Amino acid sequence: MNGDNLGMTLVELLFALTAMAVLLIALVAALTRTLADAQFTANRAKADRYVEEALELARNKRDEIGLDKLETNKVPNSPLPLPFKRTINITAESDEKKRVVVQVTWSDSRGTHWATGSSYLTEW
Secondary structure, eight states, rough: OOTOOOOOOOOHHHHHHHHHHHHHHHHHHHHHHHHHHHHHHHHHHHHHHHHHHHHHHHHHHHHHHHHGGGOOOGGGOOOOTTTTTEEEEEEEEETTEEEEEEEEEEEETTTTEEEEEEEEEOOO
């Protein structure tokens, strides 16, 4: 055998296995991050829809009862599916204008997040 090394040494084998393990761990971490980002994006889109829905409910209630009678407790705030929570606040800016602020919050493994929207309502 003229000194030719036809096989892998134990050190070469351990190095190859370690390199493969590091690559596999990096791949799993990247995949996990991608899935978490996709879930966050989906929740953010839902929260934005819930904000718009509440603003529309406030507009409809204004049309039904009039601007002068529109108050926070008059706008129906139906429960949202978990993990979402929604608050609706209406404040009078003047006799002819009210501000509606809607905030939808949700929590996940990264913390608490929110989507907020507001609109000014007038009598028309």
